[in-house]
Amino acid sequence: MMLAIKEAASDMSPYVRKTAAHAIPKLYSLDSDQKDQLIEVIEKLLADKTTLVAGSVVMAFEEVCPERIDLIHKNYRKLCNLLIDVEEWGQVVIISMLTRYARTQFLSPTQNESLLEENPEKAFYGSEEDEAKGPGSEAAASTALPARKPYVMDPDHRLLLRNTKPLLQSRSAAVVMAVAQLYFHLAPKAEVGVIAKALVRLLRSHSEVQYVVLQNVATMSIKRRGMFEPYLKSFYIRSTDPTQIKILKLEVLTNLANETNIPTVLREFQTYIRSMDKDFVAATIQAIGRCATNIGRVRDTCLNGLVQLLSNRDELVVAESVVVIKKLLQMQPAQHGEIIKHLAKLTDNIQVPMARASILWLIGEYCEHVPRIAPDVLRKMAKSFTAEEDIVKLQVINLAAKLYLTNSKQTKLLTQYVLSLAKYDQNYDIRDRARFTRQLIVPSEQGGALSRHAKKLFLAPKPAPVLESSFKDRDHFQLGSLSHLLNAKATGYQELPDWPEEAPDPSVRNVEVPEWTKCSNREKRKEKEKPFYSDSEGESGPTESADSDPESESESDSKSSSESGSGESSSESDNKGQDEDEEKGRSSESEHSEEEGKKRKMKKRKKVPEGQEGGSSSDEGSDSSSSSSESEMTSETEEEQVEPASWRKKTPPSSKSAPAAKEISLLDLEDFTPPSVQPVSPPTVVSTSLAADLEGLTLTDSPLVPSLLSPVLGVGRQELLHRVAGEGLAVDYTFSRQPFSGDPHMVAVHIHFSNSSDTPIKGLHVGTPKLPAGISIQEFPEIESLAPGESATAVMGINFCDSTQAANFQLCTQTRQFYVSIQPPVGELMAPVFMSENEFKKEQGKLTGMNEITEKLTLPDTCRSDHVVVQKVTATANLGRVPCGTSDEYRFAGRTLTSGSLVLLTLDAQPTGAAQLTVNSEKMVIGTMLVKDVVQALTQ
């Protein structure tokens, strides 16, 4: 057998190798002594490069030697890259294996604050496999990364996340679930959100799939509630759902309930209570109870609702309500004497033992609130004692004891009677309890010691129970696994290991590559490295990079979801493209991916010391051409340096304030630029805004700068409120052209207030805006007081919804309200994007016909130099310059803020002064208005 497998494992046909992999677990189960030899075969097959074999061999690996994680190292990157082309079943197995692998090999991405302190360099520089990096750079790193050390994801970790993401769109529920659990266990918090949509999609599937998915969603929703909140309505229950699905959905709804959505959730619950499915109704009541405990605001509402349910005709409903009410009352018994009385009355009718027991317990516990009713209840219960269920009997004894202690005059005889009855009960538990209680409460000659403390024993204040989800803490099982579903360890379950404290050596994942690629690679790398390190050591001080840290971090946090969407998808597709290449030319594929991996690392390293934590989306360009040059690096780091200054001046959207996504496109651009055009000409690539930043610098390669630079000005100040009309308050606004930090769809508007009256103006804020449909406003924080003669600036965001409709709102002071409106020039409704010439042409090709608007014009003499033209266009519209091969043509590109539609502007200027302006945009209205504005600006 062994021989046959060995031979088959080196067969020409991948199909034969695949079946060989299938044979391995079979042989292993027959004869486990052969393990060592089988592992050898597995090792060999793991190195196989065909998609057909990958799934089967990993399955064999999991069955035979899941603990031999070391076998995976060398194949890790290959598996990641092949993953998308493996058949579905293989994908599931590989993904779950890689989840475990990643947990042992990478650092936790969520540990940022705590653990990081200890070994950030490890996390980051540990990924460096190369000998090119000597001790010198290590030192540079530690100076560049002072006190606050950002976590940087291992590029291999990132590779895994990126390559699995497209699989969320697989048609197979198992694959989607596998990716979801991988993201849940491995991805940084900000990125986990992407799986929610895919999981919600699975809820449309067969009920068995729903069942499994909902179990997992329930666990996830406890940890990451925000993730599923937008999909709340997808968990609404239909009367046709099977009961088990209903109960799971209810669980999820309860987990998702919070202060804001609780009214809708409770309204839904109300409909559910009327359902015919009684188990489900009981679960709903429990859920209401949980909502009430978790959200203090609605506790009284819930309690009232539950009390109303007490008059329900269905006994089960009443019983369940009683139990839940009991738990709720325990939190604040004082105010609810009435409810306790109401419950006491119910004892006559209600038969469900659990509910009766609950009522008795409540009365006993809070007998001081119902001093007159309690003894009466005890009397009734004593009468029917023998007919009660055990659980009720125990509570009767309990009640009797408590009453005896608080009100012994009235209840002494009753208690004696109950205890005597209990003494001869059939159940030994009850007999024991009776004997015990009697000793405790009835004073006798010898047993005095304990009975003195009886009151303390029985009436000790008891902590309120915490109602929590049964899915809490289930996440210590790997999600999507059988063990998680059963909440018990299944046979053969592999624990998901905890993140390591220190990342193991990542160099083990490097694969030997043929000599020539390695050499060229290394050369390139050295070339890139040098300028960078010298820069960071010499020029950009450690404090600066530290300063810029928090900002970029918070930004990337807040935006990373959207960003990682866009940023990554492009790189993914690149990768896929590469995968396709691989299919064609199998032989060269490992070199390819290897090269890629290294490049990726390069980029990462470049960025980190600049304080761009942006690991989340920064991995960009796995594209083929690599033509970044040294000087580009220089300009970039320098730009970084200037930033603090330019930040305060009229900063156009610089790459710093722009989220990391822009940073990426910038980097990408470097790669896209055809090297043949201008081999060493960074400014072509540098964005207009960046150029503006650079202007203040004495750049060595300045000769190129003026011709291409376009100093961008924010549109000049415009008046919002004249000081006469505003009774001394004058308000101006400018469009700052910085991305608005709260919402990328918003235009940031800087509002300048100045007080020219002689009394301070207090409580400046935005009052109820009356906005046209679609337009929304992010108000500026209230300015508490503006002393006479002082001025202040605030930033507000307005989402104009890609229209030039004015946003009308009220500006309120403590005493007055002023109606003001801001109407944006069309050029402010967009943000620059950076693209290469080829991309520009491609996009332009798509936006022809109706979407193209052309206008002829004559440029006045004053307006014929490059510099002026670029300046005028960028002043009119917030567009970014696109590099262009011919000198008479100017190209600009941008995207509208709200819908993100492309706006492409081309100006073809003849030396004679005749020119043609073309705007391509999906938004025709914007296009026409833009043409008008630009023509006006140019011909003035």
Next chain:
Amino acid sequence: MIHSLFLINSSGDIFLEKHWKSVVSRSVCDYFFEAQERATEAENVPPVISTPHHYLLSVYRHKIFFVAVIQTEVPPLFVIEFLHRVVDTFQDYFGVCSEPVIKDNVVVVYEVLEEMLDNGFPLATESNILKELIKPPTILRTVVNTITGSTNVGDQLPTGQLSVVPWRRTGVKYTNNEAYFDVIEEIDAIIDKSGSTVTAEIQGVIDACVKLAGMPDLTLSFMNPRLLDDVSFHPCVRFKRWESERILSFIPPDGNFRLLSYHVSAQNLVAIPVYVKHNISFRDSSSLGRFEITVGPKQTMGKTIEGVTLSSQMPRGVLNMSLTPSQGTHTFDPVTKMLSWDVGKINPQKLPSLKGTMSLQAGASKPDENPTINLQFKIQQLAISGLKVNRLDMYGEKYKPFKGIKYMTKAGKFQVRT
């Protein structure tokens, strides 16, 4: 992985079993029967049951339980997905998947199962590959096989298995080359008592029937691809082109397949094409209740609504109903308390209605819940989300195929709470 498979019919008989590793005794199913008894309805049987030595994972389709037995940890969705795939394959082979059909084709069933799993791990699950390995039964082939004693098992390895496009077999030939695409959208909605929408969303699929010779490479583009919010693809679709250009580019499998399923983004308001007016009231004193339903069109974009069916689970207290429909037929099953009304086409001039009385159990108090109404309908030639296919191009082959696209809107889980 998957150890054994048991097929159990609704009366609780194990009518087929298949073991991929060692034989697991039938008695393991007793745990399943126990759970089945506890659950009142078939849908309520938990899909995962844990027994001391095994785990039973089951799916319920076409009134048959497919119970897989596993021994060790395995992602439950993996098994469930596989079981569904088995059912789909049976359906593909035999047209329907029911107990008599499976019994009739028991040989093919075993052959197929043997190919699908190898030692419990899925081997060939693509229907194209399977069909090359094991020919689907036809009358002629059955006759030939009985005479010559040969089997359905193909003696050659399927070529698709090794190619880059495992879903397509090579050497496909057709005289009439045709490609049909059905865009089918389903509206899932919950409408509350007052007629306002609680939730509504549109889920759509594009099912294709492609019968093209050779290796055609198709691209399908939409007029408004932005509508599609969340999509999942058949593996043949090139993800990269979708990401960059929003174009579906693919080498299609041969025959019927689901190209794409999508979800229309929630921001778009969903047009609800139907409204239901209802007046269902029980009175405490009398044993009679009033019942009245009217259905009417709303936002149909000028198309007629067809195939309208209403069904409702009446409360237990309802003994019988005497109703008169203005159109269509209705039935009430006094045992299951299921009322269904087959309306047919809705004529906007004369709205169909169903009126009458319910007789309630004498003496019993009135039921405190009103029944929910489930609605089914169809609208031909309309995709309610407004999705439109722009064009379909073919590359790689010379002939000119016949292309067709059909739109349809259906009710998915459409419920009206009363």
